Amino acid sequence: xxxxxxxxxxxxxxxxxxxxxxxxxxxxxxxxxxxxxxxxxxxxxxxxxxxxxxxxxxxxxxxxxxxxxxxxxxxxxxxxxxxxxxxxxxxxxxxxxxxxxxxxxxxxxxxxxxxxxxxxxxxxxxxxxxxxxxxxxxxxxxxxxxxxxxxxxxxxxxxxxxxxxxxxxxxxxxxxxxxxxxxxxxxxxxxxxxxxxxxxxxxxxxxxxxxxxxxxxxxxxxxxxxxxxxxxxxxxxxxxxxxxxxxxxxxxxxxxxxxxxxxxxxxxxxxxxxxxxxxxxxxxxxxxxxxxxxxxxxxxxxxxxxxxxxxxxxxxxxxxxxxxxxxxxxxxxxxxxxxxxxxxxxxxxxxxxxxxxxxxxxx
Amino acid sequence: xxxxxxxxxxxxxxxxxxxxxxxxxxxxxxxxxxxxxxxxxxxxxxxxxxxxxxxxxxxxxxxxxxxxxxxxxxxxxxxxxxxxxxxxxxxxxxxxxxxxxxxxxxxxxxxxxxxxxxxxxxxxxxxxxxxxxxxxxxxxxxxxxxxxxxxxxxxxxxxxxxxxxxxxxxxxxxxxxxxxxxxxxxxxxxxxxxxxxxxxxxxxxxxxxxxxxxxxxxxxxxxxxxxxxxxxxxxxxxxxxxxxxxxxxxxxxxxxxxxxxxxxxxxxxxxxxxxxxxxxxxxxxxxxxxxxxxxxxxxxxxxxxxxxxxxxxxxxxxxxxx
Numbered sequence: 001x002x003x004x005x006x007x008x009x010x011x012x013x014x015x016x017x018x019x020x021x022x023x024x025x026x027x028x029x030x031x032x033x034x035x036x037x038x039x040x041x042x043x044x045x046x047x048x049x050x051x052x053x054x055x056x057x058x059x060x061x062x063x064x065x066x067x068x069x070x071x072x073x074x075x076x077x078x079x080x081x082x083x084x085x086x087x088x089x090x091x092x093x094x095x096x097x098x099x100x101x102x103x104x105x106x107x108x109x110x111x112x113x114x115x116x117x118x119x120x121x122x123x124x125x126x127x128x129x130x131x132x133x134x135x136x137x138x139x140x141x142x143x144x145x146x147x148x149x150x151x152x153x154x155x156x157x158x159x160x161x162x163x164x165x166x167x168x169x170x171x172x173x174x175x176x177x178x179x180x181x182x183x184x185x186x187x188x189x190x191x192x193x194x195x196x197x198x199x200x201x202x203x204x205x206x207x208x209x210x211x212x213x214x215x216x217x218x219x220x221x222x223x224x225x226x227x228x229x230x231x232x233x234x235x236x237x238x239x240x241x242x243x244x245x246x247x248x249x250x251x252x253x254x255x256x257x258x259x260x261x262x263x264x265x266x267x268x269x270x271x272x273x274x275x276x277x278x279x280x281x282x283x284x285x286x287x288x289x290x291x292x293x294x295x296x297x298x299x300x301x302x303x304x305x306x307x308x309x310x311x312x313x314x315x316x317x318x319x320x321x322x323x324x325x326x327x328x329x330x331x332x333x334x335x336x337x338x339x340x341x342x343x344x345x346x347x348x349x350x351x352x353x354x355x356x357x358x359x360x361x362x363x
Numbered sequence: 364x365x366x367x368x369x370x371x372x373x374x375x376x377x378x379x380x381x382x383x384x385x386x387x388x389x390x391x392x393x394x395x396x397x398x399x400x401x402x403x404x405x406x407x408x409x410x411x412x413x414x415x416x417x418x419x420x421x422x423x424x425x426x427x428x429x430x431x432x433x434x435x436x437x438x439x440x441x442x443x444x445x446x447x448x449x450x451x452x453x454x455x456x457x458x459x460x461x462x463x464x465x466x467x468x469x470x471x472x473x474x475x476x477x478x479x480x481x482x483x484x485x486x487x488x489x490x491x492x493x494x495x496x497x498x499x500x501x502x503x504x505x506x507x508x509x510x511x512x513x514x515x516x517x518x519x520x521x522x523x524x525x526x527x528x529x530x531x532x533x534x535x536x537x538x539x540x541x542x543x544x545x546x547x548x549x550x551x552x553x554x555x556x557x558x559x560x561x562x563x564x565x566x567x568x569x570x571x572x573x574x575x576x577x578x579x580x581x582x583x584x585x586x587x588x589x590x591x592x593x594x595x596x597x598x599x600x601x602x603x604x605x606x607x608x609x610x611x612x613x614x615x616x617x618x619x620x621x622x623x624x625x626x627x628x629x630x631x632x633x634x635x636x637x638x639x640x641x642x643x644x645x646x647x648x649x650x651x652x653x654x655x656x657x658x659x660x661x662x663x664x665x666x667x668x669x670x671x672x673x674x675x676x677x678x679x680x681x682x683x684x685x
Contacts (some may be wrong), residue, residue, distance in 0.1 A: 032474035138664035330466030342445035342456035
């Protein structure tokens with residue numbers, strides 16, 4: 001029997017972990033001579049105080065939903081896909097090729113095509129580490145780390161070579177007009193009042209929401225999801241039940257890579273409308289923090305992605321108005337990963353003891 | 364390519380291999396004791412920053428080195444706490460440490476020195492200077508051996524020689540001392556070590572601590588010897604190349620030296636693409652040379668060229684009660 005009620009596991013522990021991370025972050029801000037309360041107010045104001053701020057927050061959140069889901073599905077099979085960064089980079093390559101070389105008549109078709117392209121490219125980049133894990137037992141964490149570096153080099157190779165636009169910058173040409181996705185500004189434009197003016201949030205946000213629902217259904221409502229979860233709980237038991245480890249590792253990692261790759265329709269097709277170097281900007285790694293905080297549940301991932309979207313946009317505002325550099329967000333991200341992931345037991349053990357004592361007191 | 368260019372390239376190889384070697388041996392101690400460490404990168408970065416900062420403020424590179432080791436040890440302690448005491452996931456802890464270092468170094472550097480996340484340039488005694496080995500000048504004109512001694516072997520900073528000396532020392536500690544035997548045992552079968560009445564927790568903390576010291580030296584070397592000051596993200600993936608070298612070396616000290624020299628040579632080549640073009644007659648993409656260590660490691664991991672088998676208990680927290 002579980003020591004703790006379920007709500008404590010899914011709500012209380014993450015909340016305490018975030019609180020610990022927040023307290024430490026506040027101490028860091030204090031230590032560099034700024035006021036944490038003022039900083040928080042500035043962040044809330046900058047990220048949530050206007051539709052412009054919300055537009056950025058939701059744009060970042062869209063990236064993190066995709067990468068967070070990618071890490072989550074792998075976690076369910078007890079695989080640690082640290083290669084979301086590389087898969088998203090290569091996904092961007094897929095989006096660029098599809099947008100540049102196919103004459104799309106309308107953005108909706110282009111979105112569909114680019115999504116498929118991004119997913120296939122991302123999945124392909126995850127396929128090699130997955131195959132090596134399944135067939136040769138090579139540790140997937142190490143291989144996916146290596147593939148992140150290789151992906152950056154591959155992208156660089158194409159951006160200074162075959163896909164490069166005329167000029168000095170290593171980037172592709174602008175995508176054609178027909179592939180441009182409608183931004184929130186286009187969608188929520190009511191005559192005089194235009195919401196989300198100038199913000200990069202776009203229709204991809206709804207694709208991300210759909211991905212959350214689809215992944216939830218896949219994990220908890222299908223036979224494949226059941227197999228993935230049982231493999232994650234016990235590989236030997238899954239094998240005994242006739243589940244093929246090779247198949248589960250391959251399929252899980254392909255889905256994971258596809259999700260990470262699909263991030264590219266947001267940042268490459270939706271925002272930049274061309275492919276540039278280092279387009280992912282660490283979102284692949286933030287997926288790890290998001291998945292850990294969201295307890296690998298799509299709804300949790302959505303909430304965690306929104307929180308990180310807020311942190312990203314708020315952090316950018318902080319860097320603009322105060323002397324606190326943007327890198328503070330990386331510190332917060334590290335603390336969240338540390339407390340919700342690695343030091344989980346530090347929070348959990350005393351809580352479990354508390355709940356045990358409470359139950360004894362009752363009986 | 365003439366003899367002088369070759370010597371220059373090998374000289375650069377030695378300089379670039381040194382931080383890899385130190386970090387690789389650091390990982391060797393940790394992973395041999397069953398603690399995976401993908402936080403080598405972060406520890407190096409933290410050490411690079413604090414060593415440069417303290418050296419800049421105090422003017423003494425030795426104080427800087429100590430501070431760098433201290434910063435790296437602190438992160439090691441967090442890693443140990445998470446992965447040994449609280450039996451958390453060692454890989455996730457390593458990821459967290461990398462980000463913690465990447466963020467904190469810039470945040471602190473910015474508020475301390477206000478130079479866009481760098482430390483001031485180090486000069487004079489605030490950095491490690493090359494040391495001339497005895498008779499290097501006098502023997503310079505001896506054919507072949509003279510230039511080799513003068514150019515290649517002499518004239519490095521003390522940390523290069525420390526790193527090279529660490530290879531036999533690591534081998535001796537791991538394979539010829541009681542501590543080393545126990546350390547390797549705890550990475551293969553911690554339950555057996557526990558049954559023998561030796562503390563698994565203490566041994567693993569010792570290994571993680573040694574890892575911290577070596578990473579600290581590696582980071583200090585980056586900021587106070589290889590370059591003159593800290594810049595943002597200056598470890599530039601070296602921690603991961605060291606990790607790759609560790610797998611390449613199959614967790615053995617002497618092989619670690621060879622792997623690091625090979626990867627150092629690749630780095631030296633990508634800096635001198637003109638030389639390669641002269642030798643092999645066509646241009647090699649510098650990007651390709653940069654990622655070659657990673658590609659080689661994947662090939663090794665795939666087991667097509669000899670199988671790399673990690674310590675058996677690696678990555679698993681030890682739970683005493685069953």
